[in-house]
Amino acid sequence: MNTFYGNGAATSKSSPSAPNSNNFGLGLLGVSQDNLIENNKIGGNINGVYLGGGGNVTGNIIRRNVILGNPPAEAVREFGVPIGADIQDFSPAGTNTFEDNRCLTYSGAGPSPCPNVGKPGEDAGQEAVAAFIRNRLATEARVFHAVYHPNSPFLPKAAGFAVPGETPNSVTVTGKVVDAACYMLHVAAAMSVSHMECSAACLARGVPLAIATDDGVLYFPADGNQRLKSLLNARVRASGSVVEKHDPMELKMPVGDKNQMVVRIEGGYKQITIQTLEKIPAAKRRPA
């Protein structure tokens, strides 16, 4: 297993008008044939896996790789969704084989191997990675694709109260206040110090906030951003009633001045009606 993290620049393009960067974590270019790319971790690059055009990138097998978080949320925000993808594929359709990769976004002639986040029990050989994915997408959210709407409100559709079949539970949760859309796309980026300015900008545009617990579960406040907005990036303890929501919710992030990217959650999510909320000291790092 090789690891490819944070490679590439968004400004590197094959031509000024190209929508995507030509940089990547792992690239197959020119004449690249019959390679086996297996069991690698590829994240935070401008493109994750990049298959070049020209018709000579063929016969390669890309399987059982974890290709997630490409490009980083900051790059998407700055340069737009088309700047990169987990798999950027310029090879002719069907000339390479993708098997059992964990990925969210694909750009190419298809057929698209993404999104594919797996199911419990499928990743026996990649337990840590599988746990990470499942914690991160605890509500079984799936990023379907980037959807452009020129004028839509940014707040989630589904703010509200418990309805029949959604029994509230009183809980106390501890975690960090994050912008939820970024967190669901790239946990490490959303939790980093360097993301603070980005998340503040997202908040200003109305991106929904949530409390991300240490085990990766998101709690969306029932009253929108009102109570959390002054605590962005802070560690908090909140108590209140929690319900499991089952109706779809869309998290919307501004992309440039006119567009936005939509993350649609279809598998349900947790909504908390906050009764008490307090800021607490940041968690101490555990020794390695």
Add this chain to the structure above:
Amino acid sequence: MSRFLSRRITIPVFFVLGLLVCGARTQATDISGTISTTLTIFGDSELTGDVTCAVPLTTAGPNPCIAFGADHIKLKLNGHTITGPITPPTGCSVPSDSMFGVGIAAIDRTDVQIQGPGVIQHFHRWGILLGLTGHPSSQINVRKVTVFRNCWSGMQTLSTSDSTFEENVFASDAGGSNGASCGGT
């Protein structure tokens, strides 16, 4: 595997040969300190300390810090770091450059190994270069190496076959590729 970059760059054969002839000739060597002219190894070698590379760009094509000069040998990094002179994006190579720096080169080689753990970082183009168009390499094994913050790709393979790359980390490379299609590998 990839010939994309080589199509843009013409590298005369004699310069590659010159690279092997003119570099310091070394056999079964302990390596550390500053390298100021390409160190070509002809036997199993290992790092005994961190290495700083200050190889001037005097030869057309790649000017490696360390070059493999024989088949069936290995270079062990022993947890040490090989550091080039560049901090991307400042000073990075552009595609039209005829001379450029790389960390470790295995060109026209068969059955050589680069064994980590160890770090290769801060070079004009590639941290590791395997093969060149017309100068193939095969059966190359790169294992447990961290290739970090090089201007172009962390590792570039050209005309390379039957090779294995395992448990490596390619991070923050291609921060100054100046339009060339680059990345981790």
